[in-house]
Amino acid sequence: MKRICYFVNWAQYRKGNGKHTYTEIDPELCSHVIIAFVAMTEDSHQLKATEWNDEDTETTVGVYSHVTDLKIKHPALKVMLAIGGWNFGTEKMSAMLATKSTRTVFVNDVVRFLRTRNFDGFDLDFEYPARRGSPPEDKGRFALLCKELREKFEEEAEQTSKPRLLLSAAVGCGKSTMDAAYDVPELAKYLDWIGLMSYDMEYSSKGVTKHHSALFPREDEPAGDKKLCIEWVVNYWMTKGAPAEKLVVGMAFYGKSFTLRSAAKHSVGDPKSGPGLQGPITITAGFMAYFEVCAGLKDGWTRSWIDTQKVPYAYNNTQWIGYDDAESMKEKAIWAASKGLGGWMVWDLAMDDFGAHYCGLGKYPLLHALNDNTPR
Template identity: 45%
Template sequence: MRRVVFLTLLAVMATCKGAEYKVVCYYTNWAQYRPTPWKYYPEDIDPALCTHVIYAFAKMVNHQLAPFEWNDDNTEWSTGMYERFMTRLSQNNGPTPKSLLAVGGWNFGTQPFKDMTSSAANRRTFIETSITYLRERGFDGLDLDWEYPHAEDKTNFALLVQELREAYDAEVVPAGKERLLLSAAVSAGKTHIEAGYDIPTLARYLDFINLMAYDFRGTGGDTGTGHHSLLQALPTETGDDATLNAAWAVDRWISDGAPPSKLVLGIPLYGRSFTLSSPSNTGVNAPITGRGPAQTYTREAGVMSYYEVCTMLNTGGTRVWNEQDKLLYAYKDNLWVGYDDETSVRAKVEWLRDRGLGGAMVWSLDFDDFKATTCAEHPYPLLKAVNQALLGYTPEVVTMATGAPPTSDNKPGATETSDGDKPTQPATDNDSLIVILLVVFLVIVPLLVAAIVSYRFRAEIRKRCQNQAEKYRSCYK
């Protein structure tokens, strides 16, 4: 009985610990333009697999948040993606994931951020109007995706974060809502970390920090093959090459003042590909002629979604996994790709748990095999691997929608954008308390009562046996 109670307490502690982790998922508003059948809509999100879902991206106009795509907001002829996004998240079987709006991104560039942060007046305009923008559209917070602040921007970026936090904390929160969250997607590269981030200030005022631990290679200037999202440096890497991995970046952010619990490790659901100079030389650092060709669905040179990698493997490709170095890649003919699958994802998540980080972030939902047609028999194999390794279980998933096209083919101002190179609510504190109380009253209390009753019953039998020892000697056999 004591063993049962002890194991139950351990289970409760594990549940509470799991609820502290974040699974941050980025949704991209341009994946709707991919060729069929891999178009991605808000209805394709499984909200059970994310604690926070970040809508990417918004832009800025006159230092104010503005929709990026023609159908982000509602129109007279269609329901906007913002509303469809919120509706889908609310369909979770458990707590609704927190929703954040990301502003910026690689294609957005750095100049609008420079201009907005250059004066107190410009920052105030952005901050005050951001509250209205987020509240009117139902978002729970803002994600800053400045790629990347330079040395001259370091102070202004820190001021922006501080002033945003102060304004969000001072807001009279609408009934039924919570204070707005504030996060940022930040670089894992040595040069950008040293130049643009006042890490102690960012760590103080941000709720969490999404570390983009990918695209270390494959974005240009490479002379040989290499994995774009290594967990740790390879034994042969020295100098700056030894910094091109997640472990180095995490250690640097922590050593410069970021609490591990606020760091959320970015895990890519896509690979970076190269064209081999010779199909017979397929290892790491093999000579290349450039990036891999654009694929049918992601349509960007050097980028392969997980489902496109699986298609390559299913048609004669070779998978190579180095357990010691946690290195994964595949090749077919003259195509080489470094990527992550369920095995390497679990290795990364186990590492971040051991390191005491706050959770995992994935870029992005539309790159996983969300249709379960090429990589696995169930949708979102990579995201489910994250949840299983991080939380110790796979949440009860929501019935997948097939996705729906925009309600009108009229797309004023719509432009095809590059896929960029980036970037369930575990229970809230109140929800965790409820779970604990339920376990206590439904499991632990009955077990304790049973133990007490059993003890008293045995004591009574022993007492009777002692009183009639001469007559009932067999009681002690």
């Protein structure tokens, strides 16, 4: 099974023990490392580095090279580059997808960019075709892009006698997004795997607390909310034409939080008034890295377990967070293997307790829990 680890190039700017750089990557715990994200030029549909230290200079070695150099001691490791992300939006994506000629410029530049920097593949994280201002035609055009990239990768490998570049996509998991954005049989034909972003599914139709990455539904949820869990998402992708072995389950190394209407009502499914307070390091309302949750638990938060969904939550006064820990990661890894899935992907390395500063469980406790329960 694939063990895919996203490495983000902005966690280098976090303060204190939250700062995460390429030196923290443990190649033994990942079969693939994907660097997020590369950018794209405004109008020429070509790739460009995002951060000031991504690329080599005459006097310094860049992050790209530091990560790809991990393959020297770990030759089985694959290092890939991802484009997109939520903040990338859809405007540049749609402009690139618009015609065969604009896509061809992009496809050719992807091959050039990856090969000159020793990458093994490319991950498409466009959020989302035919959504967020992207026209309906982008559903078909995105599938065409996948086809054209795959064909170019095969052609280039044949011409150069190099191993073919890998191609994957990270995809949305809300039913309306899945229906609008993805031609599933076509994607399954051309992608090496489909990475399910099976998290951020905390949107309840009733204004109550809900876990964002539950494995299974809750019996007392409204019918629509039952679709917001990993099991339903995986099954739906399979009914739409994706083979199990092409599906990779997203694992969240963070939690989504709420402010409760009443401190006395702190279970899953109790009323919420809005997002939770921001964490001290990630500084985003409604969101905390796993290591920040550990700090909260040490500070007196109470942990509870949702047995039907196989995930934990924690609460303190009017604050509530649904997150993952080693126990839930074990459950998810075992389930993914039992379904014959292609593996898992983690978002992201920088939000585990990578430096063993917070949780008292050693370095990368979540990543270790996944590895310990994944057949090789």
